[in-house]
Ligand SMILES: O=C(O)CCC(=O)C(=O)O
C-alpha cells in the first residue's frame with residue numbers, strides 16, 4: 001500500500017534499503033525507451049541526446065533523464081528562488097503573521113542572513129492559485145503565468161508529441177533535507193487529459209507513485225537534479241508523494257561550461273547571474289541543502305477561455 005511504502009522511506013529510526021528504488025542511472029527492464037523529435041531549445045542539450053523513458057509499471061509516466069545544460073539548471077533555480085518566490089505569487093509564508101509582510105523573500109534572506117526564514121518558504125503558486133482548502137482554482141485567485149515557464153512546457157509537450165499545451169498553473173515546491181510531501185492526487189484541473197510536467201533541481205527526491213486508489217501498491221524512483229517527470233495518460237491521476245530527500249550523488253549545477261546559450265529575449269539578466277560565480281553563490285548554496293520542484297499544469301480544456 002502507498003501508505004506503508006511512504007512510512008518506510010520516510011523512517012529515520014531504521015536503516016532504509018534504497019535498492020528497490022527505480023534508478024535512471026542503472027539499466028533496468030522497468031523502463032521503456034521512447035524516441036522523440038530532434039530539436040534544440042534554450043537551457044537544454046539537443047533533444048537527440050536525451051534519454052526518455054516510460055515507466056513500464058505506470059503507463060503514461062514519462063521521465064526525461066536530466067536534459068538540462070548546467071546553465072539551464074542554474075537558470076530555473078534562479079527563477080524559482082529570486083522571482084517565483086515573490087509577490088504577487090502566493091506563498092505559504094503569506095498566511096503566517098511574522099512573514100506575511102515579506103514581498104521579496106529571497107532578498108530579505110540574503111540581506112539578513114536569516115537561515116530560519118530561508119527554511120520557511122515551502123511553496124509558491126503561479127497562474128491559477130491552487131486553493132489548498134477547497135482544492136479548487138478560480139478566476140478570482142489568479143496571477144500572470146511566467147512566459148518562460150509557459151514556453152518551456154510548450155516545447156516539451158511538442159517534443160514528446162502531446163501537441164498544444166497551455167501552462168496555466170504551477171506549484172513551486174521548496175524542500176529541505178527533512179521535508180516530505182504526503183500522498184495525494186492532482187485532480188483539481190478541469191483538464192485532466194493534459195500532462196503534468198514536474199521539474200527537479202538540487203538534492204535528490206525519493207518519489208513514490210501508487211495507483212488511482214490509496215490501497216494500490218506504490219513504486220519508488222529517484223528524481224535527481226534536472227530530471228523531468230511527465231504524468232500523463234493513466235498515470236495522471238495516480239497517488240504520489242515525496243517521503244524523503246537524500247543527498248545528491250552529483251551536483252550538475254556546480255560548474256558551467258561555456259557553450260552558446262540561445263537565450264530568449266528579456267531574460268538576459270538571469271543569464272548574467274548564472275554565468276557569474278559571485279552572483280550565483282547564494283543560489284548554489286541553497287541547492288546544496290535543498291530541492292526545488294516546479295510542478296506545472298494546464299487547467300483549462302481546449303476551447304475553454306476561463307473557469
Ligand atoms: O516534488 C515533487 O516531485 C512532487 C510535487 C507534487 O506532487 C505536487 O506539487 O503536486
Ligand SMILES: [Fe+2]
Pocket residue numbers: 184185186240
Ligand atoms: Fe502532485
